[in-house]
Amino acid sequence: MLLIIQTALELGMIYSLVALSLFISYSILNICDLSTDGCYTLGCAVGSVVAISGHPLLALPAAMGAGVCSGFVVAILQTYFGVESILAGIIVNTGLYTINLAVMGFSSNISLFGSDTIYDLFKKIAPDSAFWNEWSTLILLALLLLAVCLLIYWFLGTRLGLSIRATGDSPAMVRASSINPSFTVIVGLCISNALTGLAGCLIGQFNGSSDINLGTGMVTVALASLIIGEMFFHKGKMPMRILGVVVGSIVYRLVMSLALRLNVPTEAFKLVSAVIVAIALMLPQIRSMAALHRQKRRQMSMTWTKEDKGGDRNA
Amino acid sequence: MLELHGITKTFNPGTVNEKRALNGVELLMNDGDFATIIGSNGAGKSTMFNCIAGSFYPDTGCVLMDGMDITFVPEHRRAVYIGRLFQDPLMGTAPHMTIEENLAIAYLRASRHEHAIFSRISKKEKQQFREWLSMLNMGLEDRMSSPVGLLSGGQRQALTLLMATVVTPKVLLLDEHTAALDPTTAAKVLELTRQIVAERKITCLMVTHNMHQALEMGNRTLMMDDGRIVYDIAGKEREGMTVEDLLEKFAGRTGEDFDNDRILLSTEQNK
Numbered sequence: 001m002l003l004i005i006q007t008a009l010e011l012g013m014i015y016s017l018v019a020l021s022l023f024i025s026y027s028i029l030n031i032c033d034l035s036t037d038g039c040y041t042l043g044c045a046v047g048s049v050v051a052i053s054g055h056p057l058l059a060l061p062a063a064m065g066a067g068v069c070s071g072f073v074v075a076i077l078q079t080y081f082g083v084e085s086i087l088a089g090i091i092v093n094t095g096l097y098t099i100n101l102a103v104m105g106f107s108s109n110i111s112l113f114g115s116d117t118i119y120d121l122f123k124k125i126a127p128d129s130a131f132w133n134e135w136s137t138l139i140l141l142a143l144l145l146l147a148v149c150l151l152i153y154w155f156l157g158t159r160l161g162l163s164i165r166a167t168g169d170s171p172a173m174v175r176a177s178s179i180n181p182s183f184t185v186i187v188g189l190c191i192s193n194a195l196t197g198l199a200g201c202l203i204g205q206f207n208g209s210s211d212i213n214l215g216t217g218m219v220t221v222a223l224a225s226l227i228i229g230e231m232f233f234h235k236g237k238m239p240m241r242i243l244g245v246v247v248g249s250i251v252y253r254l255v256m257s258l259a260l261r262l263n264v265p266t267e268a269f270k271l272v273s274a275v276i277v278a279i280a281l282m283l284p285q286i287r288s289m290a291a292l293h294r295q296k297r298r299q300m301s302m303t304w305t306k307e308d309k310g311g312d313r314n315a
Numbered sequence: 316m317l318e319l320h321g322i323t324k325t326f327n328p329g330t331v332n333e334k335r336a337l338n339g340v341e342l343l344m345n346d347g348d349f350a351t352i353i354g355s356n357g358a359g360k361s362t363m364f365n366c367i368a369g370s371f372y373p374d375t376g377c378v379l380m381d382g383m384d385i386t387f388v389p390e391h392r393r394a395v396y397i398g399r400l401f402q403d404p405l406m407g408t409a410p411h412m413t414i415e416e417n418l419a420i421a422y423l424r425a426s427r428h429e430h431a432i433f434s435r436i437s438k439k440e441k442q443q444f445r446e447w448l449s450m451l452n453m454g455l456e457d458r459m460s461s462p463v464g465l466l467s468g469g470q471r472q473a474l475t476l477l478m479a480t481v482v483t484p485k486v487l488l489l490d491e492h493t494a495a496l497d498p499t500t501a502a503k504v505l506e507l508t509r510q511i512v513a514e515r516k517i518t519c520l521m522v523t524h525n526m527h528q529a530l531e532m533g534n535r536t537l538m539m540d541d542g543r544i545v546y547d548i549a550g551k552e553r554e555g556m557t558v559e560d561l562l563e564k565f566a567g568r569t570g571e572d573f574d575n576d577r578i579l580l581s582t583e584q585n586k
Contacts, residue, residue, distance in 0.1 A: 159423055160432040162412070166420050169409035173417070176407060176479065178394040178424045 006138060008257040012250030013141040014206065017199035018218060019225040019249045020152065020242070024192040026226065027241075028156075029185060030168035031078070034089030034219055038096030039070045039193050041215035043200025045103040048110055048210035056118045059201050067197020068190045070096060075189040079182035100212055109211040117205035141202070148195065149242050155191070156238055164188045217270045224273045225249035227280040252276075317344040317367070317486050317518060322376035323542075324362055336362040337373065338542030344486070349512055349519045349533030353526065353561075358539040360522045364488050367520075369393045380485060395424050398479030398517075400472065400492035407475030410464030414455060414474065417463055418444045421478035447477055451507065469500030473507060480511050487512065489521040505532070526558040538565060 018040060025033040047063035054062075070092060077088035104110050122140045126132040155161045166174045167184040174181045204210045229248020233240045256269060264272075324337040337359050344350065354360050366373045369390035377386045385393060400407060408417050419436045422444075441459070448456040451473045455466070463471060472492060479487060489508065493501035509532060512519045523529050529536050536553060538546035538561075546564060548556065 157435050158433045159419065159435075162416050162420050163423070163432075165412060165416075166409040169411050170406070172401075172406050173409050173420070173478075175391045176394050176399060177420045178391050179420070180389070180391045 004257045004261065005254070006135075008253040009250060010138050010141055010206070011203075012253035013138075013145045013246070014199055014202045015222065015225060015253060016145060016246040016249035017148065017195045017202070018222040019229065019245045020148065021192040021195035021199070022219070022222045022226050023242070023245045024152070024164075024188055024195070026223070027230070028165055028168050029188045029192075031085050031185065031189070032089065033071075033074060033189060033192065034086060035070060035074050035092040035096065035193070036089075036196055036219040036222060037215040037217065038093040038100065039067050039196040039215070040200040040203075040218045041100045041210075041212065042066050042070055042096055042103070043197030044204035044210045044214050045100045045110075045200075045212075046197070047201025048112055048204045049103055049105075051112060051117060051205060052110070052115045056116050056121060056205060059205065060118070060198060063197040063201030064194040065197075067193040067195070067200075070197070071189040071191075071193025072186065074193070075186040079185050097212070104210060104212070108213075109209060112205060112208045112210070117208070118202075119205060137206075144202070145246065148198075149246065153239055153242055160184075160187065217273065220270070220277050221252070221273045222249075224276045224280070225252045227277060228252055231280070316346055316379075316381055318342065318379040319363070319367070320377050320379070322363070322366055322373045322378070324359075324366065324371070324373050336542055337366065340366075340376070340542070340544060342537070342544060344518050344520070346518055347516045348535055349517075350521070350535035350537050351529040351533050352520060352522045352537045352539060353524070353529045353565075354539035359542040360539050361490060362542075363539070364399070364490055364520070364522070367486070368397055368399050368488060395482075396485040397488065398484035398486070399488040400475055400479055400490065402491040402494050404468040404472040404475065404495060407478065408463045408471055411462055413460045413462055414448070414466075415441065415444060415459040417474065418447070418478060418481065421481050424482040447481065448474075451477060467500070469496045469504060472496060472500075472504050476504065476507060476511065480515065480517070483515045484517060487517045487519040489519065491522050491524065494524065508532075526561055530556055530558065530561065536561075540565075 018036065022033070022036065025031050043063040043066060046066040047059040050059040050062040074088050074092045077083040077091065078085040083091070101108070119137045119140060123133060123136045125136070156165060163174060163177070163179045164184045164187060166177075166179075167181050167188070171181045174184065200215070203214070225248045226245055227248070228251055229244035229246070230241070232247055233244030236244065256272075259269075259272065260266065319340050319342040322337050322340040323335070326332070326334045326336055336357075340359070340363055342363075352360050365371055367378060369385075369388060369392075372387055377384055379385065380393075380396065409420070412420075415436065419440065422440065423431070444459065445456045448459065453470055453473060455470060455474065458466075463474065466474065472495075476492070492508070493504050496504060505528070508521075511517070519533065521532060523532075530553065534553075535547065535549040536556075537544050
């Protein structure tokens with residue numbers, strides 16, 4: 001059981017990077033960036049190739065760089081060339097499939113077997129300690145995630161970060177403040193996709209392999225995590241919202257591992273994620289419908305009681 | 316100094332919906348001029364503002380600012396020296412961000428250094444924002460970290476006015492900026508406008524549907540009709556003018572009566 005929780009935590013932390021990526025594009029910039037699936041695989045492919053031929057540590061910036069490039073293309077398409085933002089993401093996502101194959105030398109999967117990963121390197125710091133052997137991966141991921149969260153928090157407080165936040169909130173106001181909204185969208189999407197690439201790289205080294213279909217449905221999974229997170233910390237300050245995304249992602253993973261333990265087949269996960277996201281996105285509408293229904297019933301019953309009283313008096 | 320020469324703009328050219336919105340606009344605004352603009356719906360007031368602010372580019376003609384041709388300068392670049400307020404109080408501010416953050420973004424126009432984009436809001440700036448907010452007399456200085464979405468329309472419009480003028484613009488465009496507010500708040504925002512424009516000697520253009528305002532505010536009144544400025548009065552001629560005279564002028568100039576209910580209503584309300 002402990003092992004399951006540990007794995008769920010580790011995976012949750014990696015996936016929370018993708019959720020943070022969507023937090024920037026979806027929640028802050030108000031853009032549906034659907035290139036996440038391809039970008040995640042791209043990060044994994046680039047990270048794995050660099051880890052095999054170069055150094056596992058070098059894989060991190062390389063994967064992030066690849067993510068930046070992918071995000072840049074998505075952003076350029078929708079800002080300067082006026083492609084609908086959802087379509088821009090889908091187009092890039094499709095194109096990335098071929099690019100990912102090319103990165104992996106036109107094979108659908110590569111194995112990291114025999115080459116070091118960052119987790120191996122970190123483990124080697126104290127190879128004799130049993131505790132370290134068991135927990136080093138989790139500690140490394142937690143440290144990485146903490147650094148990323150702090151960086152995001154710091155960045156969103158800078159003037160550029162504020163401008164990016166304002167772009168999703170009121171583009172007219174951004175233009176009026178002499179900032180080019182196209183520029184802020186580009187920066188935002190580059191950062192967002194760098195995080196996705198990083199997550200892909202970390203999962204690749206974590207699994208010890210890279211697969212062309214790794215990213216399929218990733219955007220829904222990340223959206224589910226993001227929505228779970230925002231349910232916990234809906235209208236908090238920025239640090240709380242960032243924390244919420246991480247917590248949401250970990251909760252999602254825990255729920256998934258619990259399901260796995262209850263012998264739910266792995267194949268069902270995508271459907272479950274899709275249902276979670278669909279329900280969460282439906283919630284506001286359902287709530288207002290329920291409120292309207294209650295209001296109608298209340299007014300009806302009030303009319304009824306008035307008439308009853310009137311009837312009594314007459315009798 | 317702001318100059319418009321021979322500006323034309325046609326929407327949907329070559330279709331049944333073709334609409335000639337601007338039809339050769341000529342305008343010269345001297346520094347410190349405060350002109351009010353009247354005209355019925357579709358006269359081209361907002362289109363002219365859009366051309367000055369750069370929301371879209373004119374088909375022909377040019378816009379000059381201090382002698383420099385800015386006809387095709389993108390909107391966000393012009394925002395450094397052109398401030399603008401819309402009728403909708405929701406347009407000029409970011410609702411999910413705090414008052415302080417909104418002001419900080421508006422204040423970006425002051426610093427054009429490359430390294431400034433990674434700087435944070437400093438204590439000194441917070442103090443400065445506080446002072447500016449207290450000038451509005453709306454108690455906003457004590458709510459600096461609450462989201463702008465919680466403010467009333469009037470408060471948001473006052474904040475937008477402050478944001479448009481934190482860095483003194485060369486030209487301020489006011490597009491019926493008090494029309495969506497209740498009378499008391501509108502009067503307050505108008506008073507603030509008058510005060511700020513006078514103090515900083517900002518060149519200002521204000522669209523209004525209120526004839527009294529049109530004669531009372533500023534030093535010039537422009538009348539627009541059918542995509543042109545048909546009437547431009549200032550100085551002595553303007554001082555002796557009454558609302559009735561203005562309405563008459565309009566009828567005489569365009570050969571038709573004011574058929575705009577809003578204008579008639581607002582003149583009657585203020586009699």
